[in-house]
Amino acid sequence: MGNGRAVVIGASLAGLLAARALHESFEEVVVLDRDTLPQQPEPRRGVPQSSHVHGLLTRGSQEMERLFDGFGAELAGLGAPTFDVQDDMRWWLGGRPLAKGVSGMTALAASRPLLEFVIRRRVQGLANVVVRPEHTVDDLLCTAQGDRVVGVTATAAGQRVSVDDADLVVDASGRGSRSRHMLTALGFPQVEEERIEVPTVYVTRRYRREPHHLDGRAGASVNAYPGNVHGGFVLAQENDTWIVSISDRFGGVPPTDDDGMLAFAETLDSPDVATIMRTAEPIGDPVKMRYPASTRLRYDRIDQFPAGYLVTGDAMCSFNPIYGQGMTVAALEAGILRRLLKDGTTDLASRFFAAAAAVIDVPWAAVAANDLRLPKAVGDRSMLDQRRGAYLERLRRAATEDPVLATAFLRVTHLMDPPSALFAPEIAGRVPA
Known part of the structure; x- marks a missing residue:
């Protein structure tokens, strides 16, 4: 094992997945979270999106299975539906549904509270991991030289406490992360931020599901597009x-x-x-969430960074939740961390941020390509290629008639294939000029 203590800030999915990755390489892993953590699957204050739609992408399911053996079977045993992402869903893009077909990709449709509950229970079952709720992290502890993070200070039960002697601290505190501000206060360079502003308000409600609803399908998605900024998901x-x-x-x-x-x-x-709203029994009251922008903090571009410190999950890149990418990216980042630690902690930050950036590039480009099509969206459109954009628009239209193109599109959406797969000759040949 070789390393002493690791501290993780945040016990949401990114933090729990990071703790799972760390437990193989550290003698002790301490996870701190400001919330009172529920003893059953239910929303909590520190995860404001937990009451809204969550669907784990196929790639995310695979990565979590690598981290937690039997993960998918456990969720299915707790009632989470599994389904073919093309055959059992109806996807509407630009006002038209994708063509039906069997994709061979399976997705899990568990609520966010159930996903987090199952993973938290798994992590808490690891002998060298301790999760401490009701601990609000206030600041970082550093060496006298300020070049290494060695722990954190926190407030618990109204008292100031220290969790020190850490060989590694990982910030997984989400979109509200204070890392860049704390690092600047320590004299490190400003972190570059990229933003794609598509201010969105979501209203979500649960309904009772009956076998005849939607002819037995698992759901439907309606995306926003130029000319119609309304969206929906069931x-x-x-x-x-x-x-x-x-x-x-x-x-x-x-x-x-x-x-x-x-x-x-x-x-x-x-x-x-509308069919579900009209025919199904509502459960509870609607809940509202506002999402102002997707944000990406470029820790991979900083030439000075303290040893013993990492940032992961939404604290590094927060995606528009409608695309369902955040949980999958967090799982991929945990896999990166697990792999890199096998080679030790030397120069860990630069290795981790470089590898994580390569993973984030793909879903970030997808967010840009979709959201920046909306004329009112604010972001760097220089990253868009007009010729590629026109090709992808033709592909989307053709995918409403061609099941092969629909499958190819969904494979990229679920991060199973890189975007370049949509330009492969066998796919491009099916796209009208």
């Missing part, structure tokens, strides 16, 4: 429930009353969201 979940979200952008706010929600859903290209 997905089967555990306990015979649907989770249904509607969204509006650039100042629009979906209603939260029954009649208003239904009227909004009826403006969507797909009838599926």
Whole structure:
């Protein structure tokens, strides 16, 4: 094992996955979270998106299975539906549904509280991992020279406590991470931020699922596109429930009353969201979430960074949640950390940030390619290639008729294939000029 203590800031998915990666290389792993952690699957304050739609991409399911043997079977045993991402879903792109077909890719449709509960229970079962709730991290502890992080200070039960003697501290505290500000205060360079601003408001509600709904399909997705910034998503979940979200952008706010929600859903290209609202029994009240922008902090471009410190998950890159990429990227980053630690901790930050950047590049480019098509979106459009964009638009249209193209598109969406796969000769040959 060779290393002493590792400290993880945050017990959400990214933090728990990081703890799983660290436990093989450290004698002790301490996970700190400011919340009171629930003893059953339920939303919590520190994960504001937990009440909204979550679907684990196929690549994410595979990566989590590598970290937790039997992960998929455990979730299925707890009632999480599994389904073929093409045959059992209806995807609407630009006002038209993708062609039906069997993709061979399986997805898990577990709620975020259930996913987090299962993973937290697995991590807490590791002998050298301790999860400490109700610990709010206040600051970093550093060496006198300021070149190495050796722990954190936190507030617990109104008292100031220190968790020190750490060989590694990992910030997985999410979008509210203070890492870049704490590092600047220590004299390290400013971290470059990239933003794609598509201010979005989501309204989500659960409904009772019955076998006849949507002809037995697992759900439907309606994306926003130029000319129509409304979106919707309906997905089967555990306990015979649907989770249904509607969204509006650039100042629009979906209603939260029954009649208003239904009227909004009826403006969507797909009838599926409105069908569930009209025919299924609602469970609980609607909840609202605002998401201002996707943000990426370029720790990989800093030439000075303290030893003994890493940043992961949404604290490094926070994606528009409609694409479902965040959990998968967090799992990929945990896999990177696990692999790199086999070669020791020397120069770990630069190795980790470089490898993580290569992973993030793909979903970040996908967010840019989709969100920056909207004229009101704010972001760096210089990263977009107009010729590639025009080709992809033709591919999307053709994928509404061609199941092979639809599968290829979904394989990239689920991070199973790189975007370059859509330009392979056998795919390009099926796209009309």
